[in-house]
Amino acid sequence: MAELTSNSLSTGRPAEAPDRAPTIKDVAERAGVATSTVSRALSNPDRVNRVTRERIQQVAAELNYIPSSQARSLSSGRTLAIAVLVPDVTNPFYFDIIRGTQHQLKAAGYTQLLVDTEESSEMEQDTLSKMRRSVDGYILAASRLTDAQLAEAAGSQAIVTINRASANAPTVVIDTPGAVVQALEHLTSLGHSKICYVSGPPTSWSNAKRWKTFEEESRERGIITSRVGPFAPKTTSGAAAADAAARTGATACIVFNDLLAIGMLQRLRERGIRVPEDMSIVGCDDIFGADFCNPPLTTIASPIEQAGRVAVSMLLSQLNPLQGATNRRLAVMPTHLTVRSSTGPAPL
Amino acid sequence: MAELTSNSLSTGRPAEAPDRAPTIKDVAERAGVATSTVSRALSNPDRVNRVTRERIQQVAAELNYIPSSQARSLSSGRTLAIAVLVPDVTNPFYFDIIRGTQHQLKAAGYTQLLVDTEESSEMEQDTLSKMRRSVDGYILAASRLTDAQLAEAAGSQAIVTINRASANAPTVVIDTPGAVVQALEHLTSLGHSKICYVSGPPTSWSNAKRWKTFEEESRERGIITSRVGPFAPKTTSGAAAADAAARTGATACIVFNDLLAIGMLQRLRERGIRVPEDMSIVGCDDIFGADFCNPPLTTIASPIEQAGRVAVSMLLSQLNPLQGATNRRLAVMPTHLTVRSSTGPAPL
DNA sequence: CAATTTTTGGCAATCGCTTGCCGAACGTGT
DNA sequence: ACACGTTCGGCAAGCGATTGCCAAAAATTG
Numbered sequence: 001m002a003e004l005t006s007n008s009l010s011t012g013r014p015a016e017a018p019d020r021a022p023t024i025k026d027v028a029e030r031a032g033v034a035t036s037t038v039s040r041a042l043s044n045p046d047r048v049n050r051v052t053r054e055r056i057q058q059v060a061a062e063l064n065y066i067p068s069s070q071a072r073s074l075s076s077g078r079t080l081a082i083a084v085l086v087p088d089v090t091n092p093f094y095f096d097i098i099r100g101t102q103h104q105l106k107a108a109g110y111t112q113l114l115v116d117t118e119e120s121s122e123m124e125q126d127t128l129s130k131m132r133r134s135v136d137g138y139i140l141a142a143s144r145l146t147d148a149q150l151a152e153a154a155g156s157q158a159i160v161t162i163n164r165a166s167a168n169a170p171t172v173v174i175d176t177p178g179a180v181v182q183a184l185e186h187l188t189s190l191g192h193s194k195i196c197y198v199s200g201p202p203t204s205w206s207n208a209k210r211w212k213t214f215e216e217e218s219r220e221r222g223i224i225t226s227r228v229g230p231f232a233p234k235t236t237s238g239a240a241a242a243d244a245a246a247r248t249g250a251t252a253c254i255v256f257n258d259l260l261a262i263g264m265l266q267r268l269r270e271r272g273i274r275v276p277e278d279m280s281i282v283g284c285d286d287i288f289g290a291d292f293c294n295p296p297l298t299t300i301a302s303p304i305e306q307a308g309r310v311a312v313s314m315l316l317s318q319l320n321p322l323q324g325a326t327n328r329r330l331a332v333m334p335t336h337l338t339v340r341s342s343t344g345p346a347p348l
Numbered sequence: 349m350a351e352l353t354s355n356s357l358s359t360g361r362p363a364e365a366p367d368r369a370p371t372i373k374d375v376a377e378r379a380g381v382a383t384s385t386v387s388r389a390l391s392n393p394d395r396v397n398r399v400t401r402e403r404i405q406q407v408a409a410e411l412n413y414i415p416s417s418q419a420r421s422l423s424s425g426r427t428l429a430i431a432v433l434v435p436d437v438t439n440p441f442y443f444d445i446i447r448g449t450q451h452q453l454k455a456a457g458y459t460q461l462l463v464d465t466e467e468s469s470e471m472e473q474d475t476l477s478k479m480r481r482s483v484d485g486y487i488l489a490a491s492r493l494t495d496a497q498l499a500e501a502a503g504s505q506a507i508v509t510i511n512r513a514s515a516n517a518p519t520v521v522i523d524t525p526g527a528v529v530q531a532l533e534h535l536t537s538l539g540h541s542k543i544c545y546v547s548g549p550p551t552s553w554s555n556a557k558r559w560k561t562f563e564e565e566s567r568e569r570g571i572i573t574s575r576v577g578p579f580a581p582k583t584t585s586g587a588a589a590a591d592a593a594a595r596t597g598a599t600a601c602i603v604f605n606d607l608l609a610i611g612m613l614q615r616l617r618e619r620g621i622r623v624p625e626d627m628s629i630v631g632c633d634d635i636f637g638a639d640f641c642n643p644p645l646t647t648i649a650s651p652i653e654q655a656g657r658v659a660v661s662m663l664l665s666q667l668n669p670l671q672g673a674t675n676r677r678l679a680v681m682p683t684h685l686t687v688r689s690s691t692g693p694a695p696l
Numbered sequence: 697c698a699a700t701t702t703t704t705g706g707c708a709a710t711c712g713c714t715t716g717c718c719g720a721a722c723g724t725g726t
Numbered sequence: 727a728c729a730c731g732t733t734c735g736g737c738a739a740g741c742g743a744t745t746g747c748c749a750a751a752a753a754t755t756g
Contacts, residue, residue: 036714
């Protein structure tokens with residue numbers, strides 16, 4: 001990088017463009033070809049003779065030429081950027097999704113635009129419309145949109161959702177039913193028969209899904225269910241959640257997510273309700289912190305980072321329909337119950 | 349959004365552009381003016397008559413016109429995008445920085461490009477050069493660059509660093525010396541006289557800074573110091589760190605960051621070393637989880653989100669030098685010691 | 697009311713790159 | 727050698743904005 005100034009000096013005449021970033025034109029001139037040839041050599045290598053191509057590539061490298069993504073997308077129509085919308089960047093659940101998408105996008109030469117929609121469907125919609133010109137597609141993690149909104153959006157742009165099934169867009173979800181069943185069996189085998197579901201945000205699809213499965217499966221097993229909430233998916237909502245759950249007389253709770261569960265843990269301890277002796281707690285997501293909270297949380301784990309990666313590949317295959325690719329519309333990530341210390345035998 | 353199709357129908361003739369996003373030209377035609385006027389009406393309102401401007405704005409709204417950021421930046425030279433580079437998106441320490449920058453950038457009409465540099469200075473450099481055409485500036489959180497690299501980069505582009513002082517770029521740092529002094533006083537007042545510093549990554553500026561202050565201040569107070577490490581700033585490195593620290597015979601540790609400290613907590617518990625009875629631990633950063641780990645961590649807290657915000661405003665004022673703005677080159681965020689349960693009286 | 701200044705809006709060049717189209721050069725089969 | 731199919735590289739027209747320059751219109755002034 002540093003040597004290229006000296007490099008242009010070595011051409012004989014002083015460097016023409018002292019500082020300004022080199023453009024395709026600079027490369028073309030220096031290589032003695034037209035800009036169109038440079039363009040092709042760089043982005044459509046087969047279209048140009050090998051020796052020409054190599055010369056151009058060499059010159060480009062010497063000049064440290066980097067094509068302007070703006071100019072490129074202006075003329076080509078593709079931006080090579082994908083927006084990833086998450087309800088809350090500080091929620092650890094999304095960390096791994098973000099990392100997963102980031103990895104996969106970068107590998108494919110795309111840029112990731114991360115947007116925090118602050119749990120607001122308005123903001124989500126707004127972003128969707130404001131960014132439509134600047135990205136090729138969207139990944140919506142835990143979208144708060146209604147079905148209708150989602151359908152409309154998916155009609156005009158490439159979208160993949162995570163943890164939000166929809167008939168209109170490809171989706172990657174985690175296997176909630178399977179997960180709930182595992183949790184339920186774990187709890188019943190420990191002797192619990194009165195179990196409470198601690199509900200997350202009303203606009204959350206996965207919350208609805210979890211509750212539904214929980215209720216159905218519980219009925220089948222003759223478990224007495226109750227439900228409290230909704231609560232915001234934050235540790236700070238845990239106190240209220242814990243109090244509400246304690247009142248129901250349940251001996252175990254399945255909690256919408258780990259954030260809430262961890263908050264509950266703290267509150268229960270304050271109130272002298274022992275976990276798991278008096279009350280068992282099962283969380284969801286196995287987020288950062290679930291393993292070192294007190295007590296460590298039994299929780300439903302899932303390969304979240306992979307979910308992000310899968311979402312990206314689904315989106316990209318939607319954007320660049322390859323030959324033999326069977327466009328998957330749905331991916332279900334497996335789950336497993338990670339048992340730690342927040343669950344134990346039911347009190348007598 | 350939905351009404352605009354019907355809107356164009358109501359003009360009498362069928363909608364001209366059925367689907368394609370409306371361009372400035374569409375707006376111009378519909379409003380009966382030239383594109384240049386539309387451009388001005390929208391981004392330089394004083395340059396155009398009030399009634400014309402309002403008509404244009406109305407038409408733009410009807411059409412749901414959104415200017416193409418690519419086209420805009422091609423001609424104007426500004427991208428209205430800022431890249432934020434962090435060493436590890438899944439490190440909770442950066443969450444709040446990210447959220448802070450995101451907020452502030454959005455408020456100023458900028459787009460945030462988040463990049464995970466994976467603790468690698470090569471990747472950081474690479475990003476810096478690859479993105480130079482697509483962003484107006486960079487925020488480097490905990491940069492791993494050398495001084496020389498940083499200086500070079502800062503020479504050709506707008507940069508603000510966080511937690512990395514540099515003569516060449518404006519910086520926001522947290523008040524490490526103050527923090528270390530607080531921690532030290534806390535520990536000495538509890539009777540500790542042999543304290544170990546648990547070191548983070550060798551390329552981390554704040555690590556170096558913390559160690560330096562620790563050593564100096566300890567010397568003044570007659571404390572016997574030791575140092576172990578370096579360790580990667582992850583909970584998984586905590587085990588090795590704990591073992592190493594235990595060997596030193598120190599009764600208290602000041603740990604590079606909370607991630608590492610939390611990992612140590614787990615290991616110490618496994619080994620039956622009680623915290624704080626046998627060993628006191630002080631972390632840094634007060635990240636998510638520091639309050640609910642076991643035992644809750646005494647740590648040095650700092651307004652991280654605000655650091656992100658400040659960094660953004662420093663960067664923006666660098667980009668758009670306002671009139672009376674005294675361009676600050678350095679912002680120091682205050683710190684305070686949050687005492688929880690991981691520190692206690694020194695063993696006899 | 698003429699002269700001058702200020703507003704206001706349009707023209708057209710430009711930003712850097714992609715791509716459809718075309719012609720030159722180069723093989724090939726007969 | 728001739729007609730024909732390929733390959734390769736250049737020309738030039740955009741992509742959708744911004745902006746310097748200019749002229750028409752309006753406002754101000756003496």
